[in-house]
Amino acid sequence: DTGVSQNPRHKITKRGQNVTFRCDPISEHNRLYWYRQTLGQGPEFLTYFQNEAQLEKSRLLSDRFSAERPKGSFSTLEIQRTEQGDSAMYLCASSLDLGGQEAFFGQGTRLTVV
Amino acid sequence: EDQVTQSPEALRLQEGESSSLNCSYTVSGLRGLFWYRQDPGKGPEFLFTLYSAGEEKEKERLKATLTKKESFLHITAPKPEDSATYLCAVHQGGKLIFGQGTELSVKP
Numbered sequence: 001d002t003g004v005s006q007n008p009r010h011k012i013t014k015r016g017q018n019v020t021f022r023c024d025p026i027s028e029h030n031r032l033y034w035y036r037q038t039l040g041q042g043p044e045f046l047t048y049f050q051n052e053a054q055l056e057k058s059r060l061l062s063d064r065f066s067a068e069r070p071k072g073s074f075s076t077l078e079i080q081r082t083e084q085g086d087s088a089m090y091l092c093a094s095s096l097d098l099g100g101q102e103a104f105f106g107q108g109t110r111l112t113v114v
Numbered sequence: 115e116d117q118v119t120q121s122p123e124a125l126r127l128q129e130g131e132s133s134s135l136n137c138s139y140t141v142s143g144l145r146g147l148f149w150y151r152q153d154p155g156k157g158p159e160f161l162f163t164l165y166s167a168g169e170e171k172e173k174e175r176l177k178a179t180l181t182k183k184e185s186f187l188h189i190t191a192p193k194p195e196d197s198a199t200y201l202c203a204v205h206q207g208g209k210l211i212f213g214q215g216t217e218l219s220v221k222p
Contacts, residue, residue: 004157033209042118042201042212043158055208091157093210102148103210105157 004106006092012112013082020078021109025094032075033103034067035091043091049075082113116141116206120213127192127220135187135216137202146205147185149178151198152215158201192220 005024013019025032030051035043046065047057051072064082069075079086089110093103119138127133139147146165150158162171164180171178175196177188187200199217203210 006157031208035212040214042120042203042214043210045209045211048209050208093157102160102163104160105150107157108155110155 004092004094004104006090006106006109008109009107010110010112012114015084015113016081018078018080019082019111020076021090021092021111023075023077023092023094023106025074025092026104029094029096029104030072031095031097031103032069033093033095034075034077035093037089037091037108038087046077079111082111084113087111087113116204116211118202118204118211118213120200120202120216122216123214124217125219127189127218129193129220129222130191132188132190132192134189135200135218137185137187137213138183139185139202139204140183141204141206141211144204147180148203148205148210149185149187150201150203152201153198161200189218192218194220194222196220 007022033048034046037043047067049069052069064080067077089108091108093105095101095103117140121136146163148163149161152158162178167182169180175190179186197220199215201215203212
């Protein structure tokens with residue numbers, strides 16, 4: 001296993017379109033996290049899963065955002081009706097458990113909404 | 115509300131010029147403080163986890179320390195390849211809360 005994998009690496013979309021990103025975590029990791037990062041800022045928490053259960057979703061997250069993790073393996077993050085303010089780097093991370101285990105990040109998906 | 119604040123926002127050093135980065139945190143019941151390195155256009159790369167005041171960890175030219183209110187990342191005799199953004203985060207409610215990062219630039 002080479003680590004957390006995210007696809008695509010880059011996505012350019014027109015405002016109003018829907019986009020979906022995929023994250024494949026490290027195989028034995030049961031926790032999976034989605035973060036968003038804009039230039040000059042630290043990653044901002046969006047949501048996380050333990051196995052297939054979505055345990056928390058940020059209050060800042062619009063209803064246009066939805067995430068799934070079927071069967072507790074890979075995860076998808078969908079953004080509906082994209083807006084220019086959605087332009088950011090979307091990061092996925094996985095861990096065994098954050099009660100003592102580190103989270104490892106993927107390379108991210110850079111979204112540009114034009 | 116739990117908060118993580120890093121300073122300075124940016125730091126420019128000459129090669130070999132040692133310095134420290136600061137991470138101040140307010141969190142009820144610290145369950146871990148994490149340091150990451152991030153290169154432009156890439157995801158954060160894990161460096162250290164610290165759990166209790168007085169704990170120290172080292173990796174090459176980097177040493178992380180922890181007190182009850184802050185953590186320091188000491189960089190000894192940095193090289194240009196140490197240039198990156200350094201992020202700290204605390205564990206809160208099952209997830210990591212990040213600071214805004216310190217952008218380090220090391221000139222030869």
